[in-house]
Amino acid sequence: MSLDRSVTNSMPANRKKLMNRSKRRTGRRHPLATVALLALGLVFTGGAYAALSSGSVAQAEAEPTSQETIEEGKKLFQANCATCHGLDAQGNNGPSLIGVGAASVDFQVGTGRMPMQMQGPQAQVKPPQFTDEQVKQLAYYVASLGPGPDIPADHLVNGGGDAANGAELFRINCAMCHNVAGAGGALTEGKFAPALTGVSGVHIYEAMVTGPQNMPVFNDLNISPEDKRDIITYLKYVQDNRSPGGFELGSLGPVAEGLLIWIFGLGSIVAITVWITAKSN
Amino acid sequence: MSTATTRSTAPEKRSFTAAASEYVNDRTGIAVAIKGLGRKAFPDHWSFLLGEVALFSFVVVLVSGTFLTFFFQASMAEVEYDGSYVPLKGVEMSVAMASTLDISFDIRGGLFVRQMHHWAALLFVAAIGLHMLRVFFTGAFRKPREINWVFGFLLFVLAMAEGFTGYSLPDDLLSGNGLRIIDGMVKGIPLIGTWTSFLLFGGEFPGTAIVGRLYTLHILLLPALVVALIAVHVGYVFIHKHTQFAGPGRQPTNSVGPPILPIYAAKAGGFMFIIWGVISLIAAMFTINPIWNYGPYDPSPVSAGTQPDWYIGFADGALRLIPPGWEFVWLDRTWSFNILVPLIAIGIFLVLVVGYPFIEAWVKGDKREHHIADRPRNAPIRTAIGAAGVTFYAGLWAAASSDLLATHFSLTMEGVINALQATVILGPIIAYFITKRVCIALQKKDREIVLHGYESGRIVKLPGGEFIEVHQPLDEYDRWRLVSFESYEPLMIRPDARGKITAGQRLRASVSRWFFEDRIAPVTRGELEAAHSSHHAEVDTTHG
Ligand code: HEM
Numbered sequence: 001m002s003l004d005r006s007v008t009n010s011m012p013a014n015r016k017k018l019m020n021r022s023k024r025r026t027g028r029r030h031p032l033a034t035v036a037l038l039a040l041g042l043v044f045t046g047g048a049y050a051a052l053s054s055g056s057v058a059q060a061e062a063e064p065t066s067q068e069t070i071e072e073g074k075k076l077f078q079a080n081c082a083t084c085h086g087l088d089a090q091g092n093n094g095p096s097l098i099g100v101g102a103a104s105v106d107f108q109v110g111t112g113r114m115p116m117q118m119q120g121p122q123a124q125v126k127p128p129q130f131t132d133e134q135v136k137q138l139a140y141y142v143a144s145l146g147p148g149p150d151i152p153a154d155h156l157v158n159g160g161g162d163a164a165n166g167a168e169l170f171r172i173n174c175a176m177c178h179n180v181a182g183a184g185g186a187l188t189e190g191k192f193a194p195a196l197t198g199v200s201g202v203h204i205y206e207a208m209v210t211g212p213q214n215m216p217v218f219n220d221l222n223i224s225p226e227d228k229r230d231i232i233t234y235l236k237y238v239q240d241n242r243s244p245g246g247f248e249l250g251s252l253g254p255v256a257e258g259l260l261i262w263i264f265g266l267g268s269i270v271a272i273t274v275w276i277t278a279k280s281n
Numbered sequence: 282m283s284t285a286t287t288r289s290t291a292p293e294k295r296s297f298t299a300a301a302s303e304y305v306n307d308r309t310g311i312a313v314a315i316k317g318l319g320r321k322a323f324p325d326h327w328s329f330l331l332g333e334v335a336l337f338s339f340v341v342v343l344v345s346g347t348f349l350t351f352f353f354q355a356s357m358a359e360v361e362y363d364g365s366y367v368p369l370k371g372v373e374m375s376v377a378m379a380s381t382l383d384i385s386f387d388i389r390g391g392l393f394v395r396q397m398h399h400w401a402a403l404l405f406v407a408a409i410g411l412h413m414l415r416v417f418f419t420g421a422f423r424k425p426r427e428i429n430w431v432f433g434f435l436l437f438v439l440a441m442a443e444g445f446t447g448y449s450l451p452d453d454l455l456s457g458n459g460l461r462i463i464d465g466m467v468k469g470i471p472l473i474g475t476w477t478s479f480l481l482f483g484g485e486f487p488g489t490a491i492v493g494r495l496y497t498l499h500i501l502l503l504p505a506l507v508v509a510l511i512a513v514h515v516g517y518v519f520i521h522k523h524t525q526f527a528g529p530g531r532q533p534t535n536s537v538g539p540p541i542l543p544i545y546a547a548k549a550g551g552f553m554f555i556i557w558g559v560i561s562l563i564a565a566m567f568t569i570n571p572i573w574n575y576g577p578y579d580p581s582p583v584s585a586g587t588q589p590d591w592y593i594g595f596a597d598g599a600l601r602l603i604p605p606g607w608e609f610v611w612l613d614r615t616w617s618f619n620i621l622v623p624l625i626a627i628g629i630f631l632v633l634v635v636g637y638p639f640i641e642a643w644v645k646g647d648k649r650e651h652h653i654a655d656r657p658r659n660a661p662i663r664t665a666i667g668a669a670g671v672t673f674y675a676g677l678w679a680a681a682s683s684d685l686l687a688t689h690f691s692l693t694m695e696g697v698i699n700a701l702q703a704t705v706i707l708g709p710i711i712a713y714f715i716t717k718r719v720c721i722a723l724q725k726k727d728r729e730i731v732l733h734g735y736e737s738g739r740i741v742k743l744p745g746g747e748f749i750e751v752h753q754p755l756d757e758y759d760r761w762r763l764v765s766f767e768s769y770e771p772l773m774i775r776p777d778a779r780g781k782i783t784a785g786q787r788l789r790a791s792v793s794r795w796f797f798e799d800r801i802a803p804v805t806r807g808e809l810e811a812a813h814s815s816h817h818a819e820v821d822t823t824h825g
Contacts (some may be wrong), residue, residue, distance in 0.1 A: 163367055163368040164367065164369055164370045164371055164372055166368070167368040167369065167576060171454065171579075171582040171584070172579075172582045175583070175584040175585065176582065176583045176584065177585055178585060179584050179586045180454065180574045180575050180576065180584040181571070183586065184585070185584075185585020185586050185688065186683075186688045186694050188694050188695065189695065190687075190691070190692070190693035190694075193585065237367065237368055238368075243568040243571055244386070244568075245385075245392055245567070245568030245571060246396075246565065246566045246567045246568050247566060248568050248571070249568065251571070251574065252685060253455070253586050253588050254570075254588040254589060254591060255586075255588050255591075255594075255681070255682040257403065257569050257570075258403065258591025260567060261403040261404050261407055261563070261591070262591070264563070265400070265403070265404050265407065265559065265563055266334075266407045266411060269404075269408075269555075270327070270411075272552070273327040273330040273331070273334070274327040276330065276548055276552060277329075277330065
């Protein structure tokens with residue numbers, strides 16, 4: 001990480017991101033080549049698009065941000081994040097945050113990933129440690145340092161899109177890591193794509209535009225804002241509508257089904273056979 | 282039974298049932314058959330019912346499957362989905378997929394029957410598996426039942442094939458991924474692979490023919506074979522009679538237990554409804570194969586957590602365990618040892634399973650018939666081999682869920698795979714030795730009990746001040762159970778008629794030594810009497 005930083009510090013933010021990520025990936029060849037390769041491909045295309053279109057990303061500036069908000073954010077940042085990200089977010093033990101945008105901060109802090117507690121394969125989700133307002137302050141402080149993706153507008157994240165289109169896009173772009181029903185899945189070296197149940201629309205959107213940690217970036221050329229809205233719509237549909245077939249068994253597929261039939265199905269039947277053949281006295 | 286008694290009653294007072302049964306009997310002579318069958322005895326150990334669990338779940342599969350055929354359309358023509366599941370509306374998919382969605386959402390009771398079919402299929406194969414283990418560990422495959430072991434094995438393989446073809450029918454993402462793996466495996470076979478794949482799929486994968494072809498296999502050819510083999514298999518069980526555990530009055534020539542009619546038939550009939558009920562309950566409560574999540578098959582997306590049904594898991598696991606880099610180009614061809622090695626390993630494993638009865642009989646030089654089931658501990662080597670086989674299979678099986686093991690126990694993928702590689706290679710050896718030791722220890726304990734009785738927990742102080750524990754002698758029944766088993770000795774090498782010792786004989790003698798070197802002989806009558814005469818006071822002075 002620190003090596004990456006020294007090499008990449010002088011580059012524009014998005015390029016840096018691209019390099020950081022591609023380094024992290026190409027260094028480790030792995031038997032799970034399909035997943036890794038797909039991810040790599042997506043990272044490259046995502047990153048390259050981001051680099052090419054860096055101007056367009058920050059356009060959706062929703063609220064005018066006052067100097068006061070930014071000042072508050074700066075104070076919070078220096079108290080809570082500077083040890084890792086540096087006093088001016090230029091990077092220290094953690095990566096530089098210049099140009100990651102408000103969306104990235106809102107996602108990382110809003111889902112409780114940041115401030116990071118434990119060094120591990122990937123930052124863990126914890127109960128968020130800041131109020132919504134503080135999160136926004138942090139986000140706009142970081143956004144003021146360099147252009148980056150903004151927190152998405154409400155109409156994009158409220159789940160009012162086309163679920164069928166979203167489902168298809170989700171299967172093509174996300175299911176290889178997150179599982180078709182968003183139940184999560186394993187990546188290499190202890191990293192994993194988390195289950196997407198209970199994640200808010202805003203955070204889903206932000207995850208796509210910022211590509212947290214081991215997830216690729218899906219920028220607006222890659223998946224348009226309307227398509228992102230559709231994906232969110234689909235994920236919300238899956239969350240709000242229980243499976244018509246009964247308990248989902250964690251949507252884990254045939255493994256959970258196999259365990260159920262062996263343990264409960266055959267288990268209860270064996271118990272019955274024991275009862276049937278018990279001596280009747 | 283009732284038919285036999287109705288004949289003697291006055292004709293004018295006959296009930297309707299009696300009249301009806303006589304009508305049938307006069308035209309079919311079925312009473313004789315029923316009487317014959319009805320007097321067959323059925324031994325009453327719970328594990329002897331596992332075969333029936335398989336049989337009855339197959340009945341559920343058959344009935345529910347027939348319902349599905351009314352609505353399922355095995356065509357790969359593209360249509361735009363227009364059913365009631367919103368997140369798929371307007372999506373292009375095959376007719377097979379669309380009709381399965383219709384079964385799930387738009388046909389009354391369809392989803393329930395679909396889930397029943399799939400859950401019953403899983404239970405069917407699971408019951409066969411457990412049934413096979415029972416037969417193995419009690420030595421019920423010995424002469425004259427070796428042939429039936431082979432039929433049973435074929436049923437197991439056919440059931441897996443039935444399951445896999447069924448799993449591939451709905452043409453959803455999971456089906457397609459499964460077929461893609463099969464396609465890859467077929468193509469990995471040198472020389473004929475690619476041709477075979479083209480033949481199978483009617484062109485380049487996935488083509489438009491495969492679902493129709495699998496459908497023919499799934500509802501016509503394979504079920505016909507399964508039904509025929511079940512008939513033969515169960516027929517043989519009637520001819521050979523059931524094996525039974527040793528006990529007083531239980532001879533190799535008889536079979537002790539309640540007669541099939543009326544008690545057993547009633548119990549079995551009830552049992553069928555119980556199984557039906559368990560499957561219905563599961564089908565009503567738990568989702569299985571939610572194809573609406575997976576969406577239509579399309580070669581580009583792959584889902585995390587893509588797994589086959591449990592009974593194909595061991596093959597998937599074998600593929601996952603192969604380390605990277607076992608595929609290389611040589612002589613202008615790609616040699617896919619990452620596929621060939623698992624295929625060969627599984628092939629050898631299956632051949633060993635089906636051939637085991639013959640191997641064991643050869644090693645023992647045993648040509649006698651056996652009708653008394655072994656207690657697993659009394660055949661330590663067989664039990665140990667079985668445990669090794671189970672460990673091997675379980676390792677492969679677990680490997681099919683390596684990704685879920687990693688995420689759910691916060692482990693790394695690599696760690697899980699390496700641990701399972703070790704399990705598959707070293708695990709069987711460790712399991713073998715542990716099981717053998719445990720069996721022999723249990724046999725020793727049995728011997729103690731037969732010779733000296735149970736520890737009663739009652740401590741007595743002798744006049745001399747010594748404390749001893751009173752041992753309670755066994756009753757006749759328990760003793761019978763513990764002493765009646767056969768013990769083999771290693772075969773000696775004997776020259777054949779021409780005074781030669783063949784290599785085959787040498788091999789056999791050494792395998793036989795390995796089998797029977799460590800053994801515990803059953804207690805003999807002499808030993809028993811000797812032990813008893815020293816127990817006059819009903820106290821055991823040898824155990825202070
Ligand atoms: C050993 C026996 C059998 C096994 C193990 C078996 C297994 C399966 C499985 C796992 C599926 C996938 C179901 C799903 O979508 O989740 C399936 C589908 C199907 N099976 Fe069977 N099956 C057996 C016998 C039969 C028989 C005898 C019939 C018809 C008489 C039948 C008719 C069907 C049909 C029409 C489908 C496709 C419909 C659907 O996917 O919902 N099956 N089978």
